[in-house]
Amino acid sequence: MVSNTIQFLFSNKIYKIKNPDPNKTILNYIRNDLKLTGTKEGCAEGGCGACTIVLGELNKSTIIYKTINACISFLPTLNGKQLILIEDLVHENKPHMVQEAMVKFHGSQCGFCTPGFTMSLFSMKKNYKLINKEIIEEALSGNLCRCTGYRPIIDAAKSLNNKKDKDHFKKNQKRTIQLLKKIKDVDIEIEHQGRKFFAPKTIPNLKKILKKYPNAKILSGGTDLSLEVTKFRKNIKTIVSLNSINKLNFIKKNKNLIEIGATTSLFDFQNLIKKYFRDFYDVLKRYGSLQIRNVGTIAGNIATASPIGDTLPLLLSLDAKIVIQGINKKKVYSLNQFFISYRKTKLKKGEFINSIKIPLNKENIFKAYKISKRFDDDISSVCGSFSFLIKKNKIIKASVAYGGMSEIPKRAAMIEKNLINSEFSENTFNKAINFMDKDFSPLDDMRASRNYRLTVAKNLLFKAFYEIKDKKNIRIHS
């Protein structure tokens, strides 16, 4: 079945919108159509958190709450979800416990950032009973405040620890689940003033759409694609969302391999990879913000082929493979062969990334570091990732990859050649780093100068060497 109407739950009612504008953001819908202006617009590019809202998603017989940036989310992606806004938190004229905490601990001055912070705290409280520093920092990683400062807000967050979740959302949960189940789970096909939006539920239907519209833009988390509209003022004529295809949202593992489906969120991936490659997890924790990782995907990161895409050097050094699905056949590429030139990949029209395969090798030692100006929500100046197999103090295998050093994320072929079959020693690494400027010719730009990038890249390789030598931070997967 196909429908041209999106349906979502808001304030205990199912809302229906026939043929909504696929280029309209959820933020513009909330502020301009619902006329609810508690949710603010700051940057319109996912960077400040002023527009943070919460989506409730049905997961079997429970609801998962996720913060998102409404400013970079397209309206049709609301289909099937519960929309929760700052205006919903007050119940029977009483503020919600997170609002009370913000007041009690003086978490607001000008107030512009406050609704966004409050929604982040609300989602945190719904997802965790026991709250610690790590959970608070992650929950607030996508919210900027320029007046209050973070201490009072963090104090407000801490005060929520161990408090019983007995708000009106909890009391109403059964009814919310019933209502969400009422929304029909069908393919969506929207047309609005010549702009089209498709959200098929199956891969065969996706293929049919891509065959008919080979120039359509594929949408996963939208954390990159949406900026074409919000920042570059472009008009995207045809969007095909992969997010309703359950078969693309999976994590499979066996003792040799992890395979991640294209629509698996970075947040879900981060929690899986922690067990296998701790440094991958550490880099992901600094990838954008929670709002970004709740929707963004590795497949989206790969498809952008951005020279500073954070997962790319990590996947390159882990020898990851990507499974590409065309209209008629599947292909598997080594990621190392996938990037052609600046933001260009081997992906052809009508093809999409189906999944990513990461080999597991217990003997390899994996290290990865992200260097950026800010800890949270900042893009890398340089990202270095290394995988070594060392036996009897000899380097048997070395995979060295960098982001931010070239027009594409790339392996350091000369450095690798100089490391492999050599002694695992300072002398070997000292010689190898001399090849850094043969492997890479980085650009000067506003993020970092060429010399800075070359120096940092060398230092990161040394950091890996010393950590391995001193057996520091070596966390081999279980």
Ligand SMILES: Cc1cc2nc3c(=O)[nH]c(=O)nc-3n(C[C@H](O)[C@H](O)[C@H](O)COP(=O)(O)OP(=O)(O)OC[C@H]3O[C@@H](n4cnc5c(N)ncnc54)[C@H](O)[C@@H]3O)c2cc1C
């Ligand atoms: C505030 C903010 C912070 C960010 N921080 C970081 C960061 O720290 N590190 C970093 O690396 N990036 C960062 N990004 C960039 C962005 O999050 C990534 O590029 C992200 O991985 C894109 O994934 P997505 O699922 O949102 O892709 P989308 O925006 O949905 O798509 C991106 C591109 O990939 C294509 N595409 C998506 N999925 C597929 C598929 N399955 N098959 C084929 N093509 C596909 C789309 O057509 C589009 O061209 C940030 C972005 C924002 C807005």
Ligand code: FES
């Ligand atoms: S307005 Fe800044 S993140 Fe949305």
Ligand code: FES
């Ligand atoms: S209170 Fe003013 S920006 Fe946070």
